Amino acid sequence: MKRFFITFAVIVTIYVIYIDLNEGTLSSTSKQEPSLEVQASPxxxxxxxxxxxxxxDTVLSIVEQYSTGGLSVSLETVVEDFQKLNDGLKPEDIQIGRTYSFPIYK
Structure with missing residues (x-):
């Protein structure tokens, strides 16, 4: 009987490892997130x-201050929009004392 339980435990462990490696137990960031597209009228x-x-200050902290009801887009979207507004400038390259354009999310 002891041999049966050990064999069963090994099989269950191998199965759990197989499922974890193939499907994962955490939600994957590679899954497509719903996107929010904002179009402005004049x-x-x-x-x-x-x-x-x-x-x-960081780009994220500044954007969060002006977002109503929390940030409704992904971090990648914030980075992309910041770069578009500032001629490709990366968020990690901002400098204290300079003025930059930051996206607004409703």
């Missing part, structure tokens, strides 16, 4: 704002 306010960067 009457709407601009979809970006300009702000001078202070010590300790």
């Amino acid at each position: 009457e709407e306010s601009p979809l970006f704002f300009e702000q001078k960067v202070q010590s300790g």
Whole structure:
């Protein structure tokens, strides 16, 4: 009987490892996220704002301050939109004291 339980435990362990390696137990970031596309009409306010960067500011912290109801887009979208608004400047290259354009998310 002891041999049966050990064999059963080994089989279950191998099966669990197989499922984990093939499907995973955590949600994958490679799955397509729902995207939010914002189109502005001429009457709407601009979809970006300009702000001078202070010590300790990050692109994400500044964008979150101006987002109503929390951030509704992925971090990748924020980075892409910031780069579009600032001629390809990477978020990690911002400098204290300079003014940049930041996207607004509703």
